[in-house]
Amino acid sequence: MAAPQVFPIAQVPLTTHAFSPDRSQVAVSLNNNDAQIYTRHGQEWTLTETLSEHDKLITSIDWAPQSNRIVTASQDRNAYVWSQSPDPSTGQLVWKPTLVLLRINRAATYVRWSPREDKFAVASGARAICICSFDEENNWWVARLIKKPIRSTVLSVDWHPNNVLLAAGSADMKARVFSAYIKDVDKRPLPSVWGEKLPFNTLCGEFASPSGGWVHSVAFSPSGDLLAFASHDSSITVVYPDASGxxxxxxxxxxxxxxLTLIWTAEDAIVAAGHDCQPVLFKGGPEGWAMTASLDDATSTPRSAGGSPKPGVPPRNAGGVGRLNSAAFNTFRNADTRGGINPGGPTLASPGGVGVESEIMTVHQNTITAVRPYEHGANGEVTKVSTTGLDGKLVIWSVNAGAAGLAARLGGVHLR
Amino acid sequence: MDTAFRKIDIDQYDEDLLLETDLYDPDPRDPSTVLSDAKQKAAAVRSALAKGDNHGALLTILDQPPYGPGVDEAKNLTLQTVVLILNSTKSTDVQPLIKSLDSTAQDTLMKYLYKGMGMPGWGEVSGSVLLGWHEKLTEVAGTGCIVRVMTDRRTV
Structure with a gap:
């Protein structure tokens, strides 16, 4: 099985990432007001271009796969669409920004191109979602605002494959499905499970997790007939819509x-990741869903340091209640039971000669901020996903790694 | 310097003000029903405990707990009843008992553990019992259970 490919991009948090259509380049933001494009050379990513126009932190980046345009959203309340054009003097292709009139008075938090790439949606702290379409006459992007009934900051959006419906997750504990139908851009959509008549700003559904919590991430299934969202009560919810409401x-x-983030990899599979620092795979159907595996398999994944799981540290329980076995927990427990610890030191030798490190047993050493599809299989299912985290790492995972890893281990038992 | 202006509630002039009660579904029962329910459950728990049925007692009290504004008496009564069960459970029975609860009941139990720990003066009386249950419950339900207690606006 394929081990995850780990690329330490920076020593600072990566707030988001977006790959180019051919996956040879990646746009990231290093927790500042510039978007940076890295180009892949073998196993190395080198900085090739910097998109500077925003004057506050960039919150989200999306790269349109067909039209090869980048859109960035920032806390400076602006969004820019970047497209490549030849420089008049040198003839080299350079990225040029186009202004987007968002008309919001709070930060833009999230941005996504629509599937046909003729619109994009910008979520914002102004209790609104801007649906942006291009105005040929003035050569800029104009926005129409979805406001009702949003009561707080919108944290994420996701487009339905029909280019009209939009899901939004918000800090008022709700995930919603809206119509983002723009008359001059869209053809009338076919009726779907979410509704038949869909004028702009129609609310097609409003959902919450039983324990509430900010809805950090929303995603339509590949068919668009199901919705999943991740909320701050450490749960994910799958919605099976019904015409009756x-x-x-x-x-x-x-x-x-x-x-904090989730995507569908197939109609029956979801990959979610967040504060637990490892992407996990959920599988299920109408009769129920369950977490089946972690993509970050401790026994088959080369560690960033040392190359093998550390001795003395119990193997991390991928699916279970593993946090009580984490290295950080052990460090504190040792400090508590044995007394004395050299504060701030990355390693210390405990009396048993076992090294206790501040490194945790996952590939990502901090919260994962984004998970996105990286590679699709023959049937359209996602076979590889990419993640970025607050530890500055970009990681590419095989989706079936968890299951394959288990099979490989069982196979190994057989051979012996 | 006059700092009284800092206390002015400027939010009341905001038409779109987001209220605490907008963030969760209110309890469909009215406060008097909630209180009589709580009293009934407390009585049921006592008779179950007398029979040694701690499991049944815990299930009864963790079902539909009172939450929201205006039901403080029912909340206090329920908390006392929960602690009564916790105190009368042998420490060896704690783990099997927790494992037999469904995840909703586990989350609710965790809410009461935190509420109990937050009561002034309770630390000396039942602190070790609450901490013991907390440890066992975290082993079974994980940190996710604690996160849900902190996230849930339906405080007990």
Whole structure:
């Protein structure tokens, strides 16, 4: 099985990332007001271009796969669409920004191109979502605002494959499905499970997890007929819509810290990641969902340091209630039971000669901020996903790694 | 310097003011029903405990706990009843008992553990019991359970 490919991009948090259509370049923001494009050379990523126009932190980046345009959203309340054009003097292709008139008075928090790439949605702290379309006459992007009934900051959005419906997760504890139908841009959408008549700003559904919590991430399934969202109560919820309005909700409670980001990899599979520092795979159907594996398999993944799991530290329980076995927990427990610790030191030798390190047993050493599809298989299912985290790492994972890892281990038992 | 202006509630002039009660579904029962329910459950728990049925007692009290504004008496009564069960459970029975609860009941139990720890003066009386249950419950339900207690606006 393929081990995850780990690329330490920077020593600072990566707030978000977006790959170029051919996956040879990646746009990231190093927790500042510049978007940076790295180009892959073998196993190395080198900085090739910096997109500077925002004057506050960039919160989200999306790279349109067909039209090769980048859109960035920032806390300076602006968004820019970047497209490549030849420089008049040198003839080299350079990225040029186009202004977007968002008309919001709070930070832009999240941005995504629509599937047909003729619109994009910008979520914001102004209790609004801007649906932006291009105005040929003035050569800029104009926004129409979805405001009602949003009561707080919108944290994430996701487009339905029909280019009209939009899901939004918000800090008022709700995930919602809206119509983002723009008359001059869209053809009338076919009726779907979410509704038939869909003028702009129609609310097609409003969902919450039983324990509430900010909705950090929303995603439509590949068919668009299901919705999943991750909320701060450490759970994910899958919505089975019903025309009568009696939508079915399946809530899967996690035993670890909350998830911040999720994507569907197939109609029956979701990858979620967040404060627990490892991407996990959920599988299920109408009869129920369950977490099946962690993509970060401690026994088959080369560690960033040392190359093998550290001696003395119990193997991390991928699915279970593992946090009590984490290295950080052990460090504190040792300090408590044995007394004395050299504060701030990365390693210390405990009396048993076992090194206790501040490094945790996952590939990502801090919260994962974004998970995105990286590679698709023959049937359209996502076979590889990419993640970035607050530890400055970019990691590419095989989605079936967890299951394959288990099979490989069982196979190994057979051989012996 | 006059700092009284800092106490002015400027939010009341905000038309779109987001209220605490907008963030969760209110309890469909009215406060008097909630209180009589709580009293009934407290009585049921006592008779169950007398029979040694700690499991049944815990299930009864963790079902539909009172939450929201205006039901403080029912909340206090329920908390006392929960602590009564916790105190009368042998420490060897704690883990199997927790494992037999469903995840919703586990979350609710964790809410009461934190509420109990937050009561002034309770530390000396039942602190070790609450901490013991907390440790066992965290082993079974994980940190996710604690996160849900902190996130949930339906405080007990």
């Amino acid at each position: 009696a939508h079915g909700l399946i809530n899967i409670k996690g035993s670890t810290l909350p998830y």
